[in-house]
Amino acid sequence: MKVVLERYHGLSNDYVVFDPNKNELELTPGNVKMICDRNAGLGADGVLEGPVIKEDGIHVKVWNPDGSESETSGNGVRIFAKYLKDAGYIQKKNFKLYTRYGEATVTFLNEDGSRLRVSMGKISFWSDEIPVTGEKREVINEDMVFGRTLYPVTCVSVGNPHCVIPMREISKNIVCKIGDYSECAKYFPHRINTQIMKVIDKENIAIEIYERGAGYTLASGTGACAAAAVAHKLGMTNNKVIVHMPGGDLQVEVEDDGTVFMTGDVFYVAKITLSSEFTENLRSL
Numbered sequence: 665m666k667v668v669l670e671r672y673h674g675l676s677n678d679y680v681v682f683d684p685n686k687n688e689l690e691l692t693p694g695n696v697k698m699i700c701d702r703n704a705g706l707g708a709d710g711v712l713e714g715p716v717i718k719e720d721g722i723h724v725k726v727w728n729p730d731g732s733e734s735e736t737s738g739n740g741v742r743i744f745a746k747y748l749k750d751a752g753y754i755q756k757k758n759f760k761l762y763t764r765y766g767e768a769t770v771t772f773l774n775e776d777g778s779r780l781r782v783s784m785g786k787i788s789f790w791s792d793e794i795p796v797t798g799e800k801r802e803v804i805n806e807d808m809v810f811g812r813t814l815y816p817v818t819c820v821s822v823g824n825p826h827c828v829i830p831m832r833e834i835s836k837n838i839v840c841k842i843g844d845y846s847e848c849a850k851y852f853p854h855r856i857n858t859q860i861m862k863v864i865d866k867e868n869i870a871i872e873i874y875e876r877g878a879g880y881t882l883a884s885g886t887g888a889c890a891a892a893a894v895a896h897k898l899g900m901t902n903n904k905v906i907v908h909m910p911g912g913d914l915q916v917e918v919e920d921d922g923t924v925f926m927t928g929d930v931f932y933v934a935k936i937t938l939s940s941e942f943t944e945n946l947r948s949l
């Protein structure tokens with residue numbers, strides 16, 4: 665059994681594309697973890713499984729490296745859209761792509777599809793839609809304890825759940841220390857993606873990211889959308905900002921109705937054929 669994967673990254677948030685139309689292997693949480701393992705496998709921040717063509721259109725499944733499934737992924741949607749173009753599934757400039765959360769609208773901004781603008785749908789601050797425990801409310805600037813420290817936390821759904829903590833100074837160490845506690849904290853029935861955010865000015869923010877099911881990553885599309893939405897909601901920025909991340913920048917716009925758009929690049933790295941030994945290993949997981 666031959667397994668071929670396509671490696672891409674979006675601002676160094678790296679994914680492998682598994683096309684079930686070209687591979688017999690059945691993906692499971694166990695073999696996704698092995699594929700994403702940075703020592704014993706290929707290493708990746710996730711696996712994008714698709715295209716699955718349904719009546720309503722093209723679907724993609726987003727796997728985290730811990731074997732869990734995410735409702736959506738911002739860098740993942742941009743990467744997968746470029747794969748669809750590279751593999752000849754899509755020729756149009758605009759099209760809709762479906763994740764478990766719902767519909768993302770994609771527009772290619774250049775010939776090779778490496779620069780894209782994507783509508784990720786509508787964000788929500790409502791606790792029952794994120795979800796966050798407690799009575800139904802918008803989760804804005806609430807005191808939450810992660811570890812033994814109290815933080816002012818705003819939570820938002822971008823289809824997947826996020827918490828955002830504004831800070832004067834941000835770093836990898838700080839977000840990993842918080843993320844170790846916040847990811848599985850009692851407030852979050854579906855766990856949570858964590859972003860700490862420094863507001864630079866009305867049009868620029870910087871974030872550090874600790875992803876649900878992945879840990880520290882160099883960029884996150886939905887994380888950037890979440891942070892931009894929170895900064896605007898708290899009156900700290902305009903509705904259109906550049907989100908600066910260690911892996912690169914995304915432009916994010918939050919419309920009045922809550923629809924969020926992100927614009928940024930993706931990069932095709934390699935086609936990878938797995939060895940027969942590694943493939944046999946995967947089949948048993």
Ligand SMILES: N[C@H](CCC[C@H](N)C(=O)O)C(=O)O
Pocket residue numbers: 677709726728733734735736737738739740824825857875876877878883884885886887
């Ligand atoms: N780990 C995330 C999904 C990927 C998010 C990030 N890579 C992005 O680009 O949006 C979650 O479980 O919600």
